[in-house]
Amino acid sequence: MWTYHPDLLERPVPRYTSYPTAADFVDSVGVAEHEAALDGIAPGQCMSLYVHIPFCEQICWYCGCNTAKSNHVARLDSYLNALNAEIDLVAQRLSGNGRVKRIAFGGGSPNALGPLRFTRLLDMLMLSFRLENPLFSIELDPRSFTDDWARVIQGAQISHASLGVQTFDPELQQAIGRVQPKKDIIATVDALRRAGISSLNLDMMYGLPGQSRAELDSCLTQAIALQPDRIALFGYAHVPTLIPRQRQIDDSELPGATERFAMAKLGYERLVDAGYYPVGFDHFALPHDRLAKVAKSGILRRNFQGFTDDQSDVLLGLGASAISEFPDLIVQNAKNIGDYRRRLEAGGLSSSRGIRRTLDDQRRAAIIADILCHGSADLSALHDGGGNCGQLAPFMERGLVTYHDYVLRLAPEGLPYARAIAAQFDSYRNLAPKVLSSAI
Ligand code: SF4
Structure with missing residues (x-):
């Protein structure tokens, strides 16, 4: 069903977890703007919290996250002291305003903290904010998951968890610096199910060094056999100039662009055949899962954590980066x-860069999110109605997208081009290509 048009994918484009993207942030936006935005939160405003734990017990070579080795207890404790100070400052600023409906713990690997520190952090959040029956989610590393963690997750009634798996193949695991025996992954999945996790995601990857389509197919079969509620299938983005730890990966073994496209196609077909509903361009969810339900009902959103069912307009990020x-x-x-x-030790928030979103930014953000989340967008809000539709001609000529009565629609075979099509509405598109990842 998908046809490869290399000329349409050769230009690197952002992942658009926000618009404008992080690459467009400026240093002149910081604490004052952050404080003013917190002051503007209304008493009943729904909010989500994202808490970043930038530590992992072991660092994977491919990882682009802001994370470091959690090998010193003092390092964890001093970070948590700063995080508590930030929580305190933000809570004071809110003065009881806002209602927290979700709390997501990501990183890094939140389980690098250890169960006791994590429990204290949870207590701090509960004491500081007005929580309204929040949904808790957590990213976990199966390599450092323990029975104690299962008890904490059950006690805290965390319902959503995401496990980094990437591949089950031992040789590929060696090639990307993430060795985790399959039995450990299975044990973690079983423990999480017993602990009450009702929505479990597995992160998988294609485009790994030395990976073949047969190997990807086998890995997806093994992932499906575990019946996770969600599977996220990402293309590995190799940018060693930006992420020095990726230099440990043998780039002579990386699949080329044509093979990456074939892998993305195989992954899509394999997961859809297995009953997963495609959500955006890289997530898949079983029909009972809320992510599939919101995608079907047209209220899927996109934020810094990817495709989400979170409907809050305010996301408060806590922690470094x-x-x-x-x-x-x-x-x-x-x-x-x-x-x-x-x-934070100096007594202020650490906000150091950002961007004010103009009305035009907000309109373009909605169009880009609609293209990525729903495969269609109403362009009538743009000053010239069609926006940059002239630049979409190469996509239209190949039947990947249509435009009629100000409404742009992706054809089913346009899905792998969704980011490239969305990028046509990005008015910050003079970014240096090297800061972005491959469009597939
Ligand atoms: S465990 Fe996850 S966050 Fe940590 S280094 Fe590996 S991929 Fe990155």
Whole structure:
């Protein structure tokens, strides 16, 4: 069903987990703007929290996350002291306003903290914010998952979990610096189910060094056999100039663009055949899962965590490098852990860069999100109605997208081109190509 048009995918494009993207943030937006946005939260405003834990017990070579080795207890404790200080400052600023409907723990690997520190962090959040029966989710590393963690998850009534798997193949695991025996993954899945996790996601990858389509097919078969509620299938983005740890990966073994496209196609077909509903361009969910339900009902959203059923317009990011999103502002905390800690020790928020979203930005953000989440967008809000539709001619000529009465629609075979099509509505598109990843 999908046809490869290399010329349409050769230009690297953002993943659009926000618009404008993090690559467009400026240093002139920081604490003052962040504080003003917090002051503007209304008493009943729904909010989500994202808490970033930038530590892992072992660092995988392919990883592009802001994370470091959790090998010193003092390092974890000093980070948590800073995080508690930030929670306190944000809560004071809110003065009881806002209602927290979701709390997501990501990283890094939140389980690098250990169950006791995590429980204290949870207590701090519960004491500081007005929670309204929130949904808790957590990213976990199966390599450091323990029975104690299962008890904490059950006790805290965490319902959503995401496991980094990437591949079950031992040789590929060696090639990407993430060795985790299949039996450990299965044991973690079983423990999470027993602990009450009702929505379990497995992260899988294609485009790995030395990976073949047969191997990808086998890995997806093994993933499907575990019956996760969701599977996210990402293409590995090799950008060693930006992510030095990726230099450990043998780039001579990486599949080329044609093979990556074939792998993305195989993954899509394999998962859909197995009963998973495609959500956006890289998520798949079983029909009972809320992510599939919101995708079907047209209310799927996209935020810094990817495709989501979260409907809140305000996302408060807590922790080093965490990003907060308000309708007219995006602001990011200091990325460097030491810098983050020092700013909080000095008594202020660490917000160090961001962007004010103009009305035009907000309109374009809605169009880009609609293309990626729903495969269609009403362009009538753009000043010239069609926006940059002239640039879409190569996509239209090949039947990947149609445009009629101001409405742009992706054809089913246009899905792998969704990001490239969305990028036509990005007015910040003079970004240096090297900061972005492959469009497939
Ligand atoms: S466990 Fe996850 S966050 Fe940590 S280094 Fe590996 S991929 Fe990155």
